[in-house]
Amino acid sequence: MAKTKAAVRVRPLYDRVLLRRLDAAEQARGGIIIPDTAKEKPLEAEVVAIGDGKRLDDGSLAELTVKVGDTVLVGKYGGTEIKLDDEDYLIVREDEVLGILN
Secondary structure, eight states, X not given: OXXXXXXXXXXXXXXXXXXXXXXXXOOOOTTOOOOGGGSOOOSEEEEEXXXXXXXXXXXXXXXOSOOTTOEEEEOTTOSEEEEETTEEEEEEEGXXXXXXXX
């Protein structure tokens, strides 16, 4: 059974993880306003839901390392972006997660 933190309508399958990107702190220098389309995607994300685990060659499931509520690092262009209830989410495989922040 997938573990979810919030009532999210999407349950990731197998070794996939549902993430919500965390906004980076904005810094305006010299009064220049940077439009949203020119900003870089944040690398940090919060784990919202996880799948059941990775299916191994022998048919068993390996438990995922990441847990719901973890703050993780992900690549700028990894995963698949989806929009639910006017909020952006990202679905990635667990092996696309670069690290867990303490």
